[in-house]
Amino acid sequence: MKDKLEALKEEALAAVQTASEPKQLQDVKVKYLGKKGPITEVLRGMGKLSAEERPVIGQLANDVREAIQSAITEKVEALEKKKIEERLASEAVDVTLPGRMVQQGNHHPLTAVIEEIEDLFIGMGFSIAEGPEVEKDYYNFEALNLPKDHPARDMQDSFYITEDILLRTHTSPVQARTMEKHHGQGPVKIICPGKVYRRDTDDATHSHQFMQIEGLYVDKNVRLSDLKGTLTVFAKKMFGEDRHIRLRPSFFPFTEPSVEMDISCFRCGGEGCSVCKGTGWIEILGSGMIHPNVLRMSGFDPEVYTGFAFGMGPERIAMLKYGIDDIRHFYTNDQRFLEQFKRA
Amino acid sequence: MNVSYNWLNEYVDLTGVTPQALAEKITKAGIEVEHVTFLGEGIRDVVVGYVESCDRHPNADKLNVCQVNIGAEENVQIICGAPNVAAGQKVVVAKVGAVLPGNFKIKKAKLRGEVSQGMICSLQELGIEDKFVPKEFAHGIYVLEEEAEVGADALPYLNLDDYVLELDILPNSAHCLNMIGVAYEVAAILDREIQLPTPEFVETAVDVTAKITVQVDAPEKVPFYGVRVIEGVKVGPSPQWLQNKLIAAGVRPISNIVDIANFVMLEYGQPLHTFDYDTFASDKVVVRHAENGEKLTTLDDAERTLTAEDLVITNGKAPVAVAGVMGGADSEVTDKTTTILLEAAIFDGASIRQTSSRLGLRTDASSRYEKGIDRNRVAGAADRAAELISELAGGQVLKGFTHVGEPEVPDRVITMPWQKINAVLGTTFSSDEILSVFRRLRFAAKVEGDGLQVAVPARRPDVTIPEDLVEEVGRTYGYDHVPATLPEGSGTTGILTDYQLKRRRVQRYMEGAGLYQAVTYSLTTEEKVKSVTTIDEASYQPIPLAMPMSEERSVLRLSLIPALLEITQYHLNRQMPDVKLFELGKGFYSKEERLTQLPEEREQLAVVLTGSWQSAGWHAQAEPIDFFVAKGILEGLFNTLDLTERISYQAAQREGLHPGRTANVLLDQEVIGFVGQLHPNLQSQLDLKETYVFELDIEQVLHAENETLRYIALPRYPAISRDIALVVDEQVASGELIKVIKENGAPLLKEVKLFDIYQGESLGAGKKSMAYALKYLDPDKTLTDKEVEKVHTKVLTALEAELGAVLRG
Numbered sequence A: 001m002k003d004k005l006e007a008l009k010e011e012a013l014a015a016v017q018t019a020s021e022p023k024q025l026q027d028v029k030v031k032y033l034g035k036k037g038p039i040t041e042v043l044r045g046m047g048k049l050s051a052e053e054r055p056v057i058g059q060l061a062n063d064v065r066e067a068i069q070s071a072i073t074e075k076v077e078a079l080e081k082k083k084i085e086e087r088l089a090s091e092a093v094d095v096t097l098p099g100r101m102v103q104q105g106n107h108h109p110l111t112a113v114i115e116e117i118e119d120l121f122i123g124m125g126f127s128i129a130e131g132p133e134v135e136k137d138y139y140n141f142e143a144l145n146l147p148k149d150h151p152a153r154d155m156q157d158s159f160y161i162t163e164d165i166l167l168r169t170h171t172s173p174v175q176a177r178t179m180e181k182h183h184g185q186g187p188v189k190i191i192c193p194g195k196v197y198r199r200d201t202d203d204a205t206h207s208h209q210f211m212q213i214e215g216l217y218v219d220k221n222v223r224l225s226d227l228k229g230t231l232t233v234f235a236k237k238m239f240g241e242d243r244h245i246r247l248r249p250s251f252f253p254f255t256e257p258s259v260e261m262d263i264s265c266f267r268c269g270g271e272g273c274s275v276c277k278g279t280g281w282i283e284i285l286g287s288g289m290i291h292p293n294v295l296r297m298s299g300f301d302p303e304v305y306t307g308f309a310f311g312m313g314p315e316r317i318a319m320l321k322y323g324i325d326d327i328r329h330f331y332t333n334d335q336r337f338l339e340q341f342k343r344a
Numbered sequence B: 001m002n003v004s005y006n007w008l009n010e011y012v013d014l015t016g017v018t019p020q021a022l023a024e025k026i027t028k029a030g031i032e033v034e035h036v037t038f039l040g041e042g043i044r045d046v047v048v049g050y051v052e053s054c055d056r057h058p059n060a061d062k063l064n065v066c067q068v069n070i071g072a073e074e075n076v077q078i079i080c081g082a083p084n085v086a087a088g089q090k091v092v093v094a095k096v097g098a099v100l101p102g103n104f105k106i107k108k109a110k111l112r113g114e115v116s117q118g119m120i121c122s123l124q125e126l127g128i129e130d131k132f133v134p135k136e137f138a139h140g141i142y143v144l145e146e147e148a149e150v151g152a153d154a155l156p157y158l159n160l161d162d163y164v165l166e167l168d169i170l171p172n173s174a175h176c177l178n179m180i181g182v183a184y185e186v187a188a189i190l191d192r193e194i195q196l197p198t199p200e201f202v203e204t205a206v207d208v209t210a211k212i213t214v215q216v217d218a219p220e221k222v223p224f225y226g227v228r229v230i231e232g233v234k235v236g237p238s239p240q241w242l243q244n245k246l247i248a249a250g251v252r253p254i255s256n257i258v259d260i261a262n263f264v265m266l267e268y269g270q271p272l273h274t275f276d277y278d279t280f281a282s283d284k285v286v287v288r289h290a291e292n293g294e295k296l297t298t299l300d301d302a303e304r305t306l307t308a309e310d311l312v313i314t315n316g317k318a319p320v321a322v323a324g325v326m327g328g329a330d331s332e333v334t335d336k337t338t339t340i341l342l343e344a345a346i347f348d349g350a351s352i353r354q355t356s357s358r359l360g361l362r363t364d365a366s367s368r369y370e371k372g373i374d375r376n377r378v379a380g381a382a383d384r385a386a387e388l389i390s391e392l393a394g395g396q397v398l399k400g401f402t403h404v405g406e407p408e409v410p411d412r413v414i415t416m417p418w419q420k421i422n423a424v425l426g427t428t429f430s431s432d433e434i435l436s437v438f439r440r441l442r443f444a445a446k447v448e449g450d451g452l453q454v455a456v457p458a459r460r461p462d463v464t465i466p467e468d469l470v471e472e473v474g475r476t477y478g479y480d481h482v483p484a485t486l487p488e489g490s491g492t493t494g495i496l497t498d499y500q501l502k503r504r505r506v507q508r509y510m511e512g513a514g515l516y517q518a519v520t521y522s523l524t525t526e527e528k529v530k531s532v533t534t535i536d537e538a539s540y541q542p543i544p545l546a547m548p549m550s551e552e553r554s555v556l557r558l559s560l561i562p563a564l565l566e567i568t569q570y571h572l573n574r575q576m577p578d579v580k581l582f583e584l585g586k587g588f589y590s591k592e593e594r595l596t597q598l599p600e601e602r603e604q605l606a607v608v609l610t611g612s613w614q615s616a617g618w619h620a621q622a623e624p625i626d627f628f629v630a631k632g633i634l635e636g637l638f639n640t641l642d643l644t645e646r647i648s649y650q651a652a653q654r655e656g657l658h659p660g661r662t663a664n665v666l667l668d669q670e671v672i673g674f675v676g677q678l679h680p681n682l683q684s685q686l687d688l689k690e691t692y693v694f695e696l697d698i699e700q701v702l703h704a705e706n707e708t709l710r711y712i713a714l715p716r717y718p719a720i721s722r723d724i725a726l727v728v729d730e731q732v733a734s735g736e737l738i739k740v741i742k743e744n745g746a747p748l749l750k751e752v753k754l755f756d757i758y759q760g761e762s763l764g765a766g767k768k769s770m771a772y773a774l775k776y777l778d779p780d781k782t783l784t785d786k787e788v789e790k791v792h793t794k795v796l797t798a799l800e801a802e803l804g805a806v807l808r809g
């Protein structure tokens, strides 16, 4: 009997092994493990066995059953797996084909520069103030210590619409307007980005329309050293941590003292190259301590308040930062140009 | 201002300070030196020669064969074509082997059979610009003075061993528009002594008042007017040293008298004017306002018409000069002049500026008056000119300087707490350190207790308030001494306004939607403004500039679209057919014919699209841009801003747009923009392909307040869907159908979506079928079929009643 069971087992396992369809396995299962199958028959004949043999054969029959059962289960799983593998193989794609990309546009490089500067100063507690591009002569000049017939008005020839209305030549009138709104109460801490206009013939370095960002901080005890510190933070964040700055005396009617800020050249580090014209320094912006006349005209008492102001050109900064050689590119808006600044 | 290093060295000892080092120090002190030029740049081996003989070339009429002594053992033979070459002249010789500017090398040559061993030079050949060459040498060689030593280096005789520092003079540094002013500045920078000229001359016994008297009728604009008279003058060329100085300063030598006036103006900063006393034809100078329409022919031979605003110098009858601007032609000093009437005066800068800009006549004199001159140097300058005229033109100076007004004004005294200087700069200078700055600047200063008192001389009109003194200290020490600190004041929060924040989101959305941001000019042409519609078409005309630089940039834009169309043309012309642009910028609106108030400025968002939306690829056909691409971008934008429910679209007719493919965009029933295709006529006129545009008044959009954002509970009960296909007349718009569905389906109707449009013969001519999916939902319970049926029937009934829509069978 024992031999018979062993033989059945071998036979069944061989049948499982050769099966290639789930249906064949089902047949094997019915044939060997079914109620009318040979193992059941063996078990039924157990009555003829001795009391000692009975449990041994019983055990063996069960083992054989289980072996066949698990061989079938295993084989079913293997067949299923194979089937899935075949299906997946047939579904394979060429992963190197281009995807269905969502087409992106991008921002203008001037927007990139302006937002970068805005965010930098927002981080230092400045807000963003805006104002009209068509301005009154009063705010554009007079409130900034540039009375009519002041010789410094020659410095910025302007587009007038009427005698008293013109296209603003800088964003400083926004400062005057904002200070006025504060009614002599500090602090005022703003930056003013925007378009400005001057009578210049457009060429590689001049544009009749360009952007400007000015900053203003009016409070008690504001010092030139605070301006220097603030601009140092700006220069390092904008042009690299190892930048140095220097202040040179200059002249602007709305500040006294007035200073020009240079940064150490980010290309050569100060040794002299074509970017810095061999000087090691690059002129970045004009600034100074707000002239007492400007404070007074905007309603602040210069005995109580002091302040600093600075102004810079995003075009110039973008040109320096990205090595752009012609200011007209910003206003030509060639998509091939714009596209280059997607990560700016 | 061109400053000669050699000339400056006469006032301040520059030993040990190279021109380059000096330039750097001046720049650091606040007056930018733009260039340092070596006048003898590119010149080598040029010596003084003596023309021993000069004979006509045997084979050439216009050439001369000269034997020239150049200090060598033998004379050299030089062929010279200059008409003014002659025996007995001291000349500048470029020897064989010499180099002249432009890397012009002198070699031994043969000219028509005669050997030439060098070249006799003109000033132009030595690199001096035509405009500075004295007239008598303009077309020939330059002739040196007798004293020049034969064989010596010629450059010092011509001052070509000099350096010129070009100073950029800003309005606050007008005190450096003259050599004495620069000398004061440099003496302070180097902390060295200063040597000023002290004019010396002999006056005749005759008092000047015997010849002339002065009357000023406009004292408020003429604080000082003085004259000297010099007789027995012989007009002729100036000596070499004077010509050299003028050329270095960029002024052309003319004649001794004119040159002296120019020299003194360069040295003292005081404009002078010289009249020919005889043609002046009067013993009286009257300074007054011109009469309206009064005429005068100025030195440049132009007839000037004057107004009552202008100041004139008259001889008591007629104007002889426009005060402080330019003299008249009639009383000009000429070769025949023997008696000079020398004017030294102070005129009001603003008045001079007005006159000179009205006449379009900017002179060295007028620009100096405008920028402010040293009020105390007027008599000294007259003396200096008198000295030089008597020395160089053989004149006798009549006794006295007759004048009206005070020749000197007291110093301006400024007082302030001396610690304010440290408080503004953030420095820690001691009072002694501060005082030493004023000592160097030669301002009398003292500290008493907390107070600082500084007497500022008239030569520094730019220093008037305590802050100016702060600057003097800061710039003299240099701002490297200022530490870098961060403000200690009250804290502020830096934050974007709601509007600014939303505007950035709009930008990000537009970029994500595949559009490139453009920035264009606000100034354009009237024609372009009028070619395309603007949001509020009827109300506005573009605002023109008073004096545009060009027609191209003459009016302010209303819409941004014309500029974006130009960029589109640019791309099409360069074989780039797909253009997708947006711009955020202002339009300028006023209803006034002539502005009395500022125009309204409103930010606009404009888009131009042409070409393919999706380019053809391995998995897709090219998808051309059409109306619904443009509208889709708009819908996405409103969705981003959560305004979809408040936006609607209405078919519209607009200038420059396709009459059947244009819609107004409405926010809460108000038109805030438009979207459409460019009119085919305009498209072909501009050489464009099918082009779509939209423009929104983005300010209105961003100012539309949203309700406070609150969470709405997710539905707990299932929705019930009903699809309907409606047959309607072709003209019925989908928007109308949806409106009726929504009105009648409320409040259970949650969503309605168009999913198919069909037109075909089976429907009959002029009909179309529109299929919508409707979704009903009750947030509080499961809807029954019966409840849905009730609402749905109401919807269908209304559709049929209002729009003749019937369910497709």
Ligand SMILES: [Zn+2]
Binding pocket: A265, A266, A267, A268, A269, A270, A271, A272, A273, A274, A275, A276, A277, A278, A280, A281
């Ligand atoms: Zn560099």
